[in-house]
Amino acid sequence: MSRYVEPSAINGHVRVKDVTVVDPLDGRRTPGQDVLVEGGRITSVTATGAPAGDAHVVEGQGRFVVPAYMDMHMHALNTPKDVDGTYALMLANGVVGFRQMSGNRELLKSRSRGTLPRPTGAPALKATAGDLLTPLNASTVAGAVQAVREQHRDGADFVKAGMTTRETFLAALQEANRLGIQLGGHLPSDLDPREAARAGVWSIEHLGPGVTVFAAASSKESEVRAGNPTRKLPPIPKFKIPGADKLAMKLIKGMITNPATGTSELEAHAYNLADGSYDQHKAEELAALFVAHSTWQCPTLIRVHTQQFGDSPEHTQDPRRCYMAPEELRTWDKSVKKFSELPDVTRNALHNHWAAQLRMTRTFADAGVPMVAGTDACGAAGIIPGFALHDEFDHLAEAGLDPLTILRMTTTEPARFLGEEGAFGRIAPGMPADLVLLEEDPLEDHTALRRIAGVMREGSWWSRADLDAVLERIAARPGAH
Structure with a gap:
């Protein structure tokens, strides 16, 4: 059950009548269709007009139907005992699945036992890592290798590098490759992204983060790298004690809320130098390398915007x-107060870097670098779960990406990213009955993706009025994290 989402009375056998089906795979629009659903699956997509029989009917009235959205960078299960508010906001915004970017052994055990919380309308946990690789568990090569082995043993879907060095990152990546588990996340400041791509990194989050990816597109690359300092981390115990993982997360929570608050003037100078020496040819070479090695990018532009304009x-x-x-x-x-106390030179560098991030995102998209949409919601300052994915769409459009590319980044591309191509992300027989009914054409303007007339999750239908009621209940008892 859920405090915010009431069970739908329209479920089981449902016909979504007279809609234009949008296929993200090839951009086709097929008007005048009925989507028939039973048992949480789409059973047929046919020309409208057939008798509904005993099916519940949702009147589409010519509106547009798309696969429901996926957020490929979230931390919803950082608070596994209190995810109801976050999950309800996701449903209200058409988000039906996510990749959990910070896990632990207990989370993996709960998933294995089937005891993860599942309130009404909950999204699907599509993939989760174990513990982040940090100085707590990966301060040495041996420690990084052991951490990867333990996560593989415990059933993690992938390993996320959080705070590592070049040496420990590459050691962890090599071991992950040996075991057949993917590794992605944050590139350390002393690692060339080209080296990471050639070594088989799965995904790069937040366009880096920091300046490391942008250094590779600078005509003064060696100077940028030499002047880019390694972040000083809070003191984290190097020995294992009961509850050490929770202690570590408390120690770095302020940094996670907005990492930009820890930006030094040396880092600010590195941003300015990289941005002022941008080389489009080098950026395109980097993009081509990412394409060649299938190095995925999850830009999380909403996350970097909330950081840099904190x-x-x-x-x-x-x-x-x-x-x-x-x-x-x-x-x-x-976190806002701490950000406001940064020197003007640092704040200006962070603000100015935004244009470079948009430019790099457009360069990657134009080159065909594989990309998925994500937000870093839950724990990150200024990011509202569910709504943040629509904010991400806005920023991707600001970068110059077209509406079809944006739609793919939250539907068909997540399926390909997770190795489930053809398993979800389209409106077709056999696909999960997870769809969003839109008032306007999403291929004409990406903003149509937020103009939601209703959401279907696992064959249960919530109308716009139902979703508005969900939002009213959350506002009355705020509980999202």
């Missing part, structure tokens, strides 16, 4: 904050 009213006065748990907002506001 005290902007756009984020600090966002009316959607009304859905967030009060303790979450207090953490965010502390």
Whole structure:
């Protein structure tokens, strides 16, 4: 059950009548279709007009239907005992699946036992890592290798590098490749992204993060790298004690909320130098290398925007904050204060870097670098779960990506990314009955993706009125994290 989402009365045998089916795979629009659903699966997609029989009927009235959305970078299960608010916001925004970017042994055990919380309308956990690779478990090559082995043993779907060095990152990656488990995440500041791609890294998050990817597109690359300091991490115990993982997360929580608050003036100078010496030819060479090695990118532009414009009213006065748990907002506001105290030279460098991030995203898209949409919601300041994916669509469009590419990044590309191509992400017989009914054509304008007339999750239908009622309940008892 859910505090916010009431069970749908329209489920089981359902006909979504007279819709234009949009296929993200090839961009086709097929008007005048009925989508028949039974047992949580799409059973047929046919020309409208056939008798409905005993099926519940959802009147599409010529609207557009697309596969429901996937968020490929989230931390929803950082609070596994209290995910109801986050999950409800996801449903209300058409998000039906996610990749959990920070796990642990208990989370993996709960998934294996089938005891993860599953309130009404909950999204699917499509993949999860185990513990982040940090100085706590990967301060040495031997430690990094052992951490990968343990996660593989415990059933993690992938390994995420959080805070590593070039040496420990590459050691972990080599071991992951040997075991057949993918590794992705944050590139350390002393690692060339080309080296990571050639070594088989699965995904790069947040366009780096930091300056490392942008150094590879600079005409002054060696100078940028030499001037890019390694972040000093909070003191984390190097020995294992009961509850050490929780202690480590508390120690680095402030950094996770907004890493930009720890930007030094040396880092700011590295940003300015990289951005001022941008070389489009080198950027295109980097993109071509990522294509050749199938190095996925999850830009999370909404995440980098909330970091680099941390005290902007756009984020600090966002009316959607009304859905967030009060303790979450207090953490965010502390981070805002810390960001506002950064020197002007640092804040200006962070602001100016935004244009470079948009340019790099467009360069990658134009080259065909494989990319998925993600938000880093849950724990990151200023990011509202569910809604943030629509914010991500806006920023991808700002970078110059076309509506079809954006739609693919949240539907068919996540399926390919997770090795489930053909298993979800399209409106076709046999596919999960997870779909979003839109008021307008999403191939004409990406903003149509937020104009939701209704959402179907596993064959259960929630209308716009139902979704608005969900949002009202969350605002009355804010509980998203």
